[in-house]
Amino acid sequence: MEDDKKILEDKGFNLQGQVVFENYSGPDWTNKTMDILLQRARIMCSDEVELYFAGVDVTSVHLYNPRIELEALHTILSFLDKALCSGYHTINGILHALRELSIKMIQELGDKIRLETIIVTNYSCDKERHLLQWGKSKGVRSKLEVAYVEGAGRGAIATEDLKVGDIALEIPVSAIISEELVHESDMFPILEKIDGISLETMMLLWSMKEKHNPDSKFKLYFDALPEVFNTGLSFGVNAIMALDGTLLLEETVQAKEHLRTQYDELFPALCNDHPGIFPTELYTWDQFLWACELWYSNGMKVMFTNGKLQTCLVPIAGFLNHSLCPHILHYGKVDSATNSLRFPLSRPCNAGEQCYLSYGKFSSSHLVTFYGFLPQGENPYDVMPLGNSLALLPFLHMHLCKSEGLDNLDFCSRHVEVGDSLQNTPNIMACVQLGLAFRENFETELEILEALRSTFEDMLETLGETDLDDRSTSWDVKLAVKFKDQQRRIVSSIVTSCYYGCKLLEDELLKK
Numbered sequence: 120m121e122d123d124k125k126i127l128e129d130k131g132f133n134l135q136g137q138v139v140f141e142n143y144s145g146p147d148w149t150n151k152t153m154d155i156l157l158q159r160a161r162i163m164c165s166d167e168v169e170l171y172f173a174g175v176d177v178t179s180v181h182l183y184n185p186r187i188e189l190e191a192l193h194t195i196l197s198f199l200d201k202a203l204c205s206g207y208h209t210i211n212g213i214l215h216a217l218r219e220l221s222i223k224m225i226q227e228l229g230d231k232i233r234l235e236t237i238i239v240t241n242y243s244c245d246k247e248r249h250l251l252q253w254g255k256s257k258g259v260r261s262k263l264e265v266a267y268v269e270g271a272g273r274g275a276i277a278t279e280d281l282k283v284g285d286i287a288l289e290i291p292v293s294a295i296i297s298e299e300l301v302h303e304s305d306m307f308p309i310l311e312k313i314d315g316i317s318l319e320t321m322m323l324l325w326s327m328k329e330k331h332n333p334d335s336k337f338k339l340y341f342d343a344l345p346e347v348f349n350t351g352l353s354f355g356v357n358a359i360m361a362l363d364g365t366l367l368l369e370e371t372v373q374a375k376e377h378l379r380t381q382y383d384e385l386f387p388a389l390c391n392d393h394p395g396i397f398p399t400e401l402y403t404w405d406q407f408l409w410a411c412e413l414w415y416s417n418g419m420k421v422m423f424t425n426g427k428l429q430t431c432l433v434p435i436a437g438f439l440n441h442s443l444c445p446h447i448l449h450y451g452k453v454d455s456a457t458n459s460l461r462f463p464l465s466r467p468c469n470a471g472e473q474c475y476l477s478y479g480k481f482s483s484s485h486l487v488t489f490y491g492f493l494p495q496g497e498n499p500y501d502v503m504p505l506g507n508s509l510a511l512l513p514f515l516h517m518h519l520c521k522s523e524g525l526d527n528l529d530f531c532s533r534h535v536e537v538g539d540s541l542q543n544t545p546n547i548m549a550c551v552q553l554g555l556a557f558r559e560n561f562e563t564e565l566e567i568l569e570a571l572r573s574t575f576e577d578m579l580e581t582l583g584e585t586d587l588d589d590r591s592t593s594w595d596v597k598l599a600v601k602f603k604d605q606q607r608r609i610v611s612s613i614v615t616s617c618y619y620g621c622k623l624l625e626d627e628l629l630k631k
């Protein structure tokens with residue numbers, strides 16, 4: 120919040136909450152006013168890390184992060200709707216014009232980033248249809264159907280053209296799998312006596328048994344779940360080996376070791392002490408891992424009307440896949456008027472198009488480990504290890520450092536951003552140019568940049584080359600190799616940028 124304020128002040132905004140509609144009778148007033156509103160909204164919609172890395176130019180019209188752009192446009196739209204409802208009649212015309220423009224800009228943004236969904240027709244969706252019917256009988260309202268989509272298992276497809284603000288899906292609280300169920304179960308009195316056990320772990324253990332309960336209220340939900348999840352937690356030895364040289368290797372190994380320790384702390388003790396409640400055959404390591412993958416990849420944080428935030432399984436909503444710029448941005452808070460979880464659209468979704476939501480601001484390594492996929496497009500939340508002495512390097516588009524320029528290596532390590540190609544993301548160059556504009560000490564900057572280049576060159580070497588026969592390779596090795604290729608591309612782009620940055624500085628030094 121303080122960062123937001125500072126940036127707004129730096130940009131000369133009036134922080135008293137008033138936007139002055141200057142010259143609104145002029146020919147271009149709507150665009151100009153929208154521009155001002157957008158500059159503010161981009162800052163308001165960026166979190167601390169995003170602000171930190173976009174510090175130089177968060178107000179730029181450049182799409183440095185489509186999710187923030189969408190969030191900003193949506194914030195403006197909500198603001199305009201509120202203003203229109205509260206009846207500022209004298210400026211109604213202006214508000215309507217701005218509203219129309221923001222809807223148009225949201226539409227244009229959606230068109231720019233649209234992902235093509237290929238529906239795979241040779242899979243039966245009977246189980247999914249049964250679940251949808253069950254949902255309907257429980258009061259679920261849906262404008263989505265389920266289909267197999269290429270590269271992502273099942274996905275949710277819009278059954279009609281959906282506009283901004285339309286509710287794609289509405290799930291009553293009674294159809295959500297939440298802590299209440301474990302509290303009511305016969306395992307709760309045993310579990311609550313275990314020191315330090317979390318409610319999440321209790322839910323996980325409950326779901327392992329409930330999955331096999333023929334009388335479960337959620338039987339059709341469990342029936343429709345995948346038999347295997349294919350996340351990084353299930354990577355085999357070859358996939359782990361293929362990750363050599365990447366941060367992900369350690370992440371997946373550590374995550375799995377952590378889960379194994381957790382399992383060993385609970386089993387076989389619980390089965391031995393309470394065989395009637397924890398049957399051995401339902402609580403094997405493999406089944407525990409399956410349940411972990413279920414909760415990591417399908418768990419949703421839900422805020423209930425009593426203010427409690429819980430990780431839940433939400434039938435039907437669990438068919439929604441993730442996108443870096445999703446249709447559904449705001450969800451997860453139970454609507455007190457309807458006692459349901461609603462999934463409203465922040466950008467339009469046409470009939471037949473896959474409707475996406477955002478799982479969160481996750482790096483690709485997190486998505487591979489806990490969800491088992493790499494998102495399409497450049498992920499602005501990726502991180503790069505910068506060697507032992509340096510901090511993790513967030514990979515955000517466009518800007519290399521704040522206007523201070525490069526002060527020291529540590530400063531640099533925290534500010535560097537990496538682009539996907541030199542032409543449209545001249546990050547290191549932008550940084551150097553900033554340095555040139557603000558500072559005299561080119562020698563130090565050159566040293567820093569050379570050190571950076573050398574660090575990334577070493578990293579590139581460690582990543583090595585991959586030679587993959589795609590036909591005979593298993594899903595996990597393919598995913599590991601895809602991840603490594605992506606890392607290589609990023610690092611290689613930084614090396615190139617460092618190289619050009621050094622050259623620019625050397626030229627400047629020659630001129631002196």
Ligand SMILES: C[S@@+](CC[C@H](N)C(=O)[O-])C[C@H]1O[C@@H](n2cnc3c(N)ncnc32)[C@H](O)[C@@H]1O
Pocket residue numbers: 270271272273274345348416417436437438439440441442489490491492493494495
């Ligand atoms: C909540 S589920 C979504 C429904 C899932 N596709 C299914 O068939 O059950 C999350 C899982 O969907 C897949 N997924 C989600 N978004 C994806 C994307 N953009 N690309 C590929 N797979 C995705 C991953 O396997 C992830 O673990």
